[in-house]
Amino acid sequence: MNRCKRCGIEIVDVTAVCPLCETVLTTDGQKQYRTYPDVRSHIKILKFIVKLAVYFLIVLELVFLVADYYTADGINWSIITGLCFLYVIFTLFYSFNRRNSHIRKIYWQSFAGIVFLLMLDVATGATGWSLRWGLPVGVLFLDAVLGACMLFNRENWQSYLLVQLFALVVSVLLLALFFAGVTEHPVLPWTAFGVSAVIFSLCFCIGYRTAKNELRRRFYI
Ligand SMILES: [Zn+2]
DSSP: OEEETTTTEEEOBSOSBOTTTOOBOEEOSOOOBOOSOOHHHHHHHHHHHHHHHHHHHHHHHHHHHHHHHHHTTSSOHHHHHHHHHHHHHHHHHHHTOTTSOHHHHHHHHHHHHHHHHHHHHHHTTOOSHIIIIIHHHHHHHHHHHHHHHHHHTGGGGGGGHHHHHHHHHHHHHHHHHHHTTSSOOSHHHHHHHHHHHHHHHHHHHHTHHHHHHHHHHHHTO
């Protein structure tokens, strides 16, 4: 059995350090037992799959680069696949990491999504499709995700308030781009702004006190 000299306790579990003080344990050589489920092996398998997938994506991209170089004039379409793979790799590393809270995941995944769409637009000839419909649809998608999250996580709805604000700010920027004449169709930017504004203001009005406290806490005011 394992023994922690510092805490003066005996630990039957298979472990090298004390669960209380993390001191290295002394052992008397007797058999140890697992008294709790082994979650580590599950995490290890997941990490292994992520690493394997990332490795194959990188190899695949290298193959694409070489193929692209020899089939067309220089390199063009493999940049698009490369960007897609980068986004997938980010998702695998960030969102499959259990330590990150799901709100952080939504937040960073949206942020990376915006960068991804803009870069993809540039790579496909900078025609501005990401600003015209890519980002407005993205904002609507984010609104839908937030709505679903708040329904499932009703007691803690205020924790999504900051991401809602983020969606609202992006939709305001898209609307500004329309008024500045960068994009020509009003329907999508207005829809994105309308939906984001309704969700945010509805939450703010219904749970005024909670929402106010949450924003105060977040912005230190
Ligand atoms: Zn101890």
